[in-house]
Amino acid sequence: MTKTIYSIIAVLSFQLSIAQSSETKIDMVASKWNVSPEAIFQRFDNRETLLLNGGRVTVKNHKFTNGTIEVDVYANSNRSFAGITFRKQNNNMEEVYMRLHKSNQVDAVQYTPIFNNESNWQLFREYQAMVSFKKNGWNSLRIEVNNKSAEVFVNDEKVMTIDKLRTDQNSGEIGLFTLFSNRFSNFRFTPKDAVENTKKDSNVPIDSTIIKKWEITKSKPYKSEELHFENFLKEEYITVETEASGLLPISKYIKKSSSGNFEQNVEDYIIASTTVHTSNNETKLFSFDYSDRIIVYLNGKAIFKGNNAFRAKGIQYMGHIDINTNKLYLPLEKGANKIHCVVIDKANGWGLIAKLE
Numbered sequence: 001m002t003k004t005i006y007s008i009i010a011v012l013s014f015q016l017s018i019a020q021s022s023e024t025k026i027d028m029v030a031s032k033w034n035v036s037p038e039a040i041f042q043r044f045d046n047r048e049t050l051l052l053n054g055g056r057v058t059v060k061n062h063k064f065t066n067g068t069i070e071v072d073v074y075a076n077s078n079r080s081f082a083g084i085t086f087r088k089q090n091n092n093m094e095e096v097y098m099r100l101h102k103s104n105q106v107d108a109v110q111y112t113p114i115f116n117n118e119s120n121w122q123l124f125r126e127y128q129a130m131v132s133f134k135k136n137g138w139n140s141l142r143i144e145v146n147n148k149s150a151e152v153f154v155n156d157e158k159v160m161t162i163d164k165l166r167t168d169q170n171s172g173e174i175g176l177f178t179l180f181s182n183r184f185s186n187f188r189f190t191p192k193d194a195v196e197n198t199k200k201d202s203n204v205p206i207d208s209t210i211i212k213k214w215e216i217t218k219s220k221p222y223k224s225e226e227l228h229f230e231n232f233l234k235e236e237y238i239t240v241e242t243e244a245s246g247l248l249p250i251s252k253y254i255k256k257s258s259s260g261n262f263e264q265n266v267e268d269y270i271i272a273s274t275t276v277h278t279s280n281n282e283t284k285l286f287s288f289d290y291s292d293r294i295i296v297y298l299n300g301k302a303i304f305k306g307n308n309a310f311r312a313k314g315i316q317y318m319g320h321i322d323i324n325t326n327k328l329y330l331p332l333e334k335g336a337n338k339i340h341c342v343v344i345d346k347a348n349g350w351g352l353i354a355k356l357e
Contacts, residue, residue, distance in 0.1 A: 083178075216237060304326070
């Protein structure tokens, strides 16, 4: 009896091992996909392909946790984005894409978390890579996902390591993404057991001067003529925490009134507030950055207004953020001092980062 039980366990273990490492290919036919009106399935270059003219599609009846996801994308010299989404739950997901028109440029491949249907690539400039794409034929994109990290390969060459996937989701739908028109083929994935990462946490030690918590409001469409400081005090605020770096990815906590349409979104704003206590009148240095635009108030008085939006300072300007970019000397009064930041955003990453030195 004991031998029989061991034999059954061995067989089941073997079958599970095979299941964990077997590749699943998803045919490029409408019955396999949750399709949008922009999806066209057709034979091209002796392959079954999906021509996607913008948006996202997901695979039917499959969830993905860890393992490998692969797809081939046809060469494209026109401005276009083509990639893979994974661990999708509702409007939150992880996304890696190729910018095929940016071959040999520093941002040819990018990773971004999607929060509440909004891309956030401006907030994570460390996750982009210079890649040379094929000008003709097919470029392969492969993502190897292991718990909270992932490695990205283009044409079988490793181009990026994502040391920390930013959503809190461990599993979800998988699919494809494109901005403008791109053609996909040969989509497949291979589930695998995660391997424990023995590397130490890559986060740098937390700077004690970083503002780690903010009080923020809900989102509203931005209209400058309707912005009055006296109304800030009537708003309802929730407390949110930043990442270790001090970055506050606002879309993670707040849903915009207009989202998912990139530069076609209307501008939304939230108010982020923090209180600084001092025992005497003194001056402190406020170092900060933001996306897209900001108005900073100290004790009810506007003291700074800036625009850091994509292409706001030239066609090549990306709008990435860095905590040391802007500096203000704040004349603080004895007691409680209130800083209010009106953070305005249209697309590509809604964020705030600051420290008080």
